[in-house]
Amino acid sequence: MQDFYHQAGPCGLAIIILGLGAVYMAVRGLVLAALVKKQAPLPHSILNTIVAAATQTQADNRALVINALMQQQLKGIYSAMYFLKLCAALGPLLGLLGTVLGMVEVFATIAERSYPEPSLLAGGIWQALITTVMGLSLAIPALLLHYVLLLTLRRLRAALNLQAAGIFQE
Numbered sequence: 001m002q003d004f005y006h007q008a009g010p011c012g013l014a015i016i017i018l019g020l021g022a023v024y025m026a027v028r029g030l031v032l033a034a035l036v037k038k039q040a041p042l043p044h045s046i047l048n049t050i051v052a053a054a055t056q057t058q059a060d061n062r063a064l065v066i067n068a069l070m071q072q073q074l075k076g077i078y079s080a081m082y083f084l085k086l087c088a089a090l091g092p093l094l095g096l097l098g099t100v101l102g103m104v105e106v107f108a109t110i111a112e113r114s115y116p117e118p119s120l121l122a123g124g125i126w127q128a129l130i131t132t133v134m135g136l137s138l139a140i141p142a143l144l145l146h147y148v149l150l151l152t153l154r155r156l157r158a159a160l161n162l163q164a165a166g167i168f169q170e
Contacts, residue, residue: 007126012134016134018138029084066157070160084143091135099132109121
């Protein structure tokens with residue numbers, strides 16, 4: 001681990017920690033979404049509770065009530081989705097920061113020595129490249145999973161709106 005820290009630097013370590021959190025939140029969000037879908041036919045499910053509350057309100061306010069109740073009742077899925085979006089944004093930024101720090105190390109080595117050894121320069125270039133790859137490797141799957149959860153919630157919201165309006169019964 002110490003060798004990896006020396007190669008990837010603090011940005012690489014931050015990306016690893018953020019990645020572990022992203023894996024946890026992705027699994028949590030997907031499992032919660034699957035459980036909500038599985039319990040949907042039950043009479044006292046979360047979705048049926050939301051529809052029952054929405055049907056008791058005026059037609060003008062149903063969409064607002066459904067959105068508010070979804071935020072409240074499905075907060076685990078929403079928090080996973082927002083955390084994955086944060087990881088998708090922070091991953092490349094941390095990778096870019098690691099790139100800049102690696103290049104600063106290369107130029108510092110060049111400035112210190114009139115004839116720097118290539119092996120000394122390679123460490124900074126390695127850090128620049130590896131943190132960029134790590135940041136993108138975190139961001140791409142996190143963004144994809146964010147959209148999977150987003151589309152799941154949009155489908156649920158559309159079904160709830162239709163059900164509350166009495167147009168469609170699942």
